[in-house]
Amino acid sequence: MPLVVIVTLLLLKHIPATAGLPLARAAGVVAFGYAAFLALRLVQGEEAVQLDGWSELRPSMVEYFACYGAAALSVVLMSAVIVIGGTKAVDPTQMLAAFAASLLLGAGAVGIGLGGLFAKVRWNNATLEHRNAFGKQTILAWSDVRSVRPNWRGIAITTHDQRQVTFSQFHSGAAQLAKHATNRARRNSETATKAFATL
Secondary structure, three states: OHHHHHHHHHHHOOOHHHOOOOHHHHHHHHHHHHHHHHHHHHOOOOOOEEEOOEEEOEOOHHHHHHHHHHHHHHHHHHHHHHHHHHHOOOOHHHHHHHHHHHHHHHHHHHHHHHHHHOOEEEEOOOEEEEEOOOOOEEEEEHHHEEEEEEEOOEEEEEEOOOOEEEEOOOOEOHHHHHHHHHHHHHHHHHHHHHHHHOO
8 A cells, every 4th residue: 555655645746736746755655664663573472461450452552653753744734734834935836735634644544543442342252341431331242243344444343333442553462363353253163054054
């Protein structure tokens, strides 16, 4: 994905309508951000935190970097739009592009914060608990888990009655939880199959 974004930005640099935009610099920012992402992934913890009989996911450095980095870059771009736009004449296309990029980065930071940094996920041998950033709690019994699948928001654990918990694959301990949930889903499926066969 980052490679596609970088190539797209470099191709847009050669189109007359967007040639005046600082797309080469944007491609450099994307490349730097991806390099930082890979470096932070190397130091990410793979084990969940153990606390009072519960295993708990924790946000990783990748998510902190993405959230606060995007927020800071959004503020810088918006400040540039306000300061430069109010002091001298600038190409309107550049101003609109900077404004749009600032809004997108800000929305991304909010999304990462709400979906990852401020959500709590923990589990024990009986249940899985998820509390979102607004305090809404979802509790799933492991015996009800039907499937574990990746989606655009992370990894989704779904029950037979379509209740769902989704968590970020970048959390420390995410692989451990996904493996545990997959084993439970497989075991539940085998139990259901055996019960159906005996009827």
